[in-house]
Amino acid sequence: MILVFCETRDGRIRKPSLEALSEARRLADESGKVLGALLVGASCAGAEEAAQYGADAILKIEAPSLAAYSSDGYAQAVADAVQAKGATVLLAAATSLGRDVAPRVAARLGAGYASDVTALAMADGRLQVSRPVYAGKAVATTSFETAIQVATTRPNVFVATPCAKAGAVEALPAPAGGFLAVVKEILAKGTGHVDIAEADVIVAGGRGMKDGANFKVLEELAEALGGVVGASRAAVDAGWGLPHSMQIGQTGKVVSPTLYIACGISGAIQHVAGMSGSKVIVAINKDPEAPIFKLATYGIVGDLFEVVPELTKAAKAMGLGK
Numbered sequence: 463m464i465l466v467f468c469e470t471r472d473g474r475i476r477k478p479s480l481e482a483l484s485e486a487r488r489l490a491d492e493s494g495k496v497l498g499a500l501l502v503g504a505s506c507a508g509a510e511e512a513a514q515y516g517a518d519a520i521l522k523i524e525a526p527s528l529a530a531y532s533s534d535g536y537a538q539a540v541a542d543a544v545q546a547k548g549a550t551v552l553l554a555a556a557t558s559l560g561r562d563v564a565p566r567v568a569a570r571l572g573a574g575y576a577s578d579v580t581a582l583a584m585a586d587g588r589l590q591v592s593r594p595v596y597a598g599k600a601v602a603t604t605s606f607e608t609a610i611q612v613a614t615t616r617p618n619v620f621v622a623t624p625c626a627k628a629g630a631v632e633a634l635p636a637p638a639g640g641f642l643a644v645v646k647e648i649l650a651k652g653t654g655h656v657d658i659a660e661a662d663v664i665v666a667g668g669r670g671m672k673d674g675a676n677f678k679v680l681e682e683l684a685e686a687l688g689g690v691v692g693a694s695r696a697a698v699d700a701g702w703g704l705p706h707s708m709q710i711g712q713t714g715k716v717v718s719p720t721l722y723i724a725c726g727i728s729g730a731i732q733h734v735a736g737m738s739g740s741k742v743i744v745a746i747n748k749d750p751e752a753p754i755f756k757l758a759t760y761g762i763v764g765d766l767f768e769v770v771p772e773l774t775k776a777a778k779a780m781g782l783g784k
């Protein structure tokens with residue numbers, strides 16, 4: 463069996479998990495394996511959605527003790543499910559939660575682990591993955607020597623494709639409580655907030671923004687495009703009040719949106735490591751020699767404080783954010 467750990471939020475399976483599920487469906491078809499979707503929580507409402515994205519079986523582990531995320535509780539639950547079903551491949555989305563739980567599961571099972579993969583294949587029933595290494599300068603193709611193979615998939619790289627399957631639901635026993643770590647409280651930034659790692663459109667600002675207050679112009683463009691705002695490390699470190707969760711790059715988040723607009727960002731290798739997987743890159747910089755232009759699909763040499771409001775006006779006129 464190929465098992466996909468699916469994260470839920472507000473009774474729905476999260477998009478990066480649906481992407482992993484769709485990719486796993488392709489692998490299951492390629493290798494003749496059964497595809498299982500695993501949900502863990504107090505009550506796994508919305509689990510049936512997994513069948514719409516190709517799950518032959520839906521496995522639920524429900525217990526009040528699993529209502530809030532617990533690193534060791536969830537890791538135990540997922541590891542138990544892998545063993546109970548004899549799964550040889552476990553996938554999870556490389557979200558904050560997926561990156562936390564998947565290596566713990568791998569450690570518990572003595573399984574090989576590959577993080578943040580951008581391509582998957584099955585060869586003779588075994589998993590092969592590709593993942594960017596050396597700050598995105600090279601791509602490593604990795605196979606596993608262990609019987610159980612665990613990998614996390616980078617959000618926004620694979621496409622969530624509806625594919626209706628039976629999705630027979632089965633409840634599995636939950637691990638006993640008494641977990642060592644439990645999330646007590648989640649302070650959400652606001653309703654409708656999308657994590658930049660999962661966003662489809664990102665408008666990012668760098669040191670060229672000159673001040674945190676100037677990010678307002680980026681927010682307006684992001685809103686007009688239905689996107690979110692990110693930042694370079696220089697902007698985050700400048701003391702402008704931008705949180706580290708906005709930082710894109712080697713020591714920030716790795717993003718792969720459909721559209722990335724870099725405003726006043728020079729394109730240092732450590733920044734590029736976090737956004738080179740973007741499908742379309744637009745760079746706005748007043749220095750025609752800025753390295754970001756080497757990477758950009760479209761480059762605009764100009765003052766961002768003139769260019770960005772013009773783009774916002776055009777995006778609004780075209781109704782792009784709707």
Ligand SMILES: Cc1cc2nc3c(=O)[nH]c(=O)nc-3n(C[C@H](O)[C@H](O)[C@H](O)COP(=O)(O)OP(=O)(O)OC[C@H]3O[C@@H](n4cnc5c(N)ncnc54)[C@H](O)[C@@H]3O)c2cc1C
Pocket residue numbers: 667668669670671693694695696697709710711712713714715725726727728729730731732733736746747748749752764765766767
């Ligand atoms: C170990 C390590 C890890 C790092 N991790 C990260 C990371 O995760 N993410 C990251 O981003 N960086 C990271 N860095 C820092 C990185 O090396 C760069 O210093 C940083 O990315 C530079 O940010 P920037 O492009 O915003 O600033 P700068 O390099 O200063 O570029 C600012 C740009 O704005 C342009 N500009 C100025 N005014 C305007 C204007 N009005 N209109 C248009 N353009 C304008 C300038 O021409 C310039 O190109 C890391 C560094 C190290 C050593």
